[in-house]
Amino acid sequence: MGKLQAIAVVGPTSSGKTALSVRLAELLHGEVLSADCMAAYKGFDIGTAKPSPDELARAQFHLIDVVEPEEPFNVALFQKLAREAVRQVQQRGHLPIIAGGTGLYLRALLHGFSLPPAAGNAEMRQKLLQRAADGETEQMHLELQQLDADAAAKIHRNDVIRLTRALEVILTTGQPFSQLQKAEAPEELLHVAVFGLTMPRELLAERIELRCRLMLEAGWLDEVRRLLDAGVPVSSPAMRSLGYRELAAVVMGELSLEEAVPEITKQTRQYAKRQMTWFRKEPGVQWLDATQPLENILNEVMTHIDTNDRETAR
RNA sequence: GCCACGGUAGCUCAGUUGGUAGAGCACGGGACUGAAAAUCCCGGUGUCGGCGGUUCGAUCCCGCCCUGUGGCA
Numbered sequence: 001m002g003k004l005q006a007i008a009v010v011g012p013t014s015s016g017k018t019a020l021s022v023r024l025a026e027l028l029h030g031e032v033l034s035a036d037c038m039a040a041y042k043g044f045d046i047g048t049a050k051p052s053p054d055e056l057a058r059a060q061f062h063l064i065d066v067v068e069p070e071e072p073f074n075v076a077l078f079q080k081l082a083r084e085a086v087r088q089v090q091q092r093g094h095l096p097i098i099a100g101g102t103g104l105y106l107r108a109l110l111h112g113f114s115l116p117p118a119a120g121n122a123e124m125r126q127k128l129l130q131r132a133a134d135g136e137t138e139q140m141h142l143e144l145q146q147l148d149a150d151a152a153a154k155i156h157r158n159d160v161i162r163l164t165r166a167l168e169v170i171l172t173t174g175q176p177f178s179q180l181q182k183a184e185a186p187e188e189l190l191h192v193a194v195f196g197l198t199m200p201r202e203l204l205a206e207r208i209e210l211r212c213r214l215m216l217e218a219g220w221l222d223e224v225r226r227l228l229d230a231g232v233p234v235s236s237p238a239m240r241s242l243g244y245r246e247l248a249a250v251v252m253g254e255l256s257l258e259e260a261v262p263e264i265t266k267q268t269r270q271y272a273k274r275q276m277t278w279f280r281k282e283p284g285v286q287w288l289d290a291t292q293p294l295e296n297i298l299n300e301v302m303t304h305i306d307t308n309d310r311e312t313a314r
Numbered sequence: 315g316c317c318a319c320g321g322u323a324g325c326u327c328a329g330u331u332g333g334u335a336g337a338g339c340a341c342g343g344g345a346c347u348g349a350a351a352a353u354c355c356c357g358g359u360g361u362c363g364g365c366g367g368u369u370c371g372a373u374c375c376c377g378c379c380c381u382g383u384g385g386c387a
Binding site: 013036037038047048072073074075076077078079101102103104105107108113114115116120154155156157158159160161162165168169177180181236237238240241242243244245266267268269270271273274275277278281 | 340341342343344345346347348349350351352353354355
């Protein structure tokens with residue numbers, strides 16, 4: 001395989017990343033690493049489109065079902081686990097195939113940025129969130145300006161999540177957030193062939209609708225009911241994700257299923273759009289037409305990899 | 315058939331004492347370092363149902379027509 005360290009498959013939800021990754025794993029002695037923030041949660045199976053039993057049998061998967069449903073998962077944990085997984089796969093002489101729709105996670109792995117050394121400070125964050133809820137975001141943004149002008153320039157005062165995180169890091173480490181981000185980052189994966197699956201928006205919307213229907217037929221609503229019964233709070237990150245948020249409202253009698261379905265597909269379409277915005281600016285992506293048969297896509301990938309190898313061998 | 319109320323953005327609707335119009339949602343574009351399927355920012359996309367009339371000028375006033383909803387027959 002020349003110097004190729006890994007393959008990455010990116011693209012919006014429902015574009016066929018998992019199916020392609022499994023075929024690549026079969027052909028290239030690969031193992032699939034999921035770069036998906038929701039597939040990490042145990043118990044959140046149907047609505048997160050985890051690999052099917054058949055797909056799990058055909059390829060070795062990593063980074064799926066790694067945390068309990070009510071536990072938080074985040075970039076830092078992903079980066080740590082993913083780097084370990086890449087190392088293990090490579091040690092086995094296999095090719096890591098990174099499949100994922102979470103742009104931030106892919107960046108954390110492929111481009112190896114360095115995260116602030118301090119772990120999350122839950123108490124501090126809670127305080128800051130309370131202040132934001134009390135309508136102090138403007139004041140908080142002014143404070144950020146005093147402490148870290150660069151960060152303040154990049155974070156909008158209405159963006160409560162980023163605002164509180166920046167202040168949390170600065171107040172616990174005593175260092176500017178923007179400075180910490182500039183720290184030396186190990187470029188772990190230099191030779192990665194990145195493939196992007198794309199298709200016209202309207203076709204993707206149709207696929208999203210179809211998939212949503214199939215998920216519901218597969219018992220998605222029961223899954224949500226089970227998770228809620230097991231005590232997963234509605235405020236937990238996983239329960240606030242696409243579809244789970246709406247179906248939780250259905251279980252609690254706040255929304256009818258008839259109202260929930262169009263809402264879920266709408267939210268998913270908007271999510272797919274955000275994913276495309278992220279991946280469009282990702283450098284070096286080989287874009288592939290996801291509407292063609294899987295074997296055609298596979299052939300294109302193989303051709304690109306061969307070319308890539310000849311170039312790196314030169 | 316008659317009466318009443320409607321027809322304005324993709325949808326629901328607001329509005330203009332006559333000077334070619336604006337909200338929410340949808341949709342499009344963008345940002346993104348420990349919640350990222352989260353969070354946030356920007357953008358109005360229009361034969362104002364049609365044809366005439368009055369007027370310097372009509373989406374607005376007048377007439378006719380088309381059409382929707384409700385009521386009376």
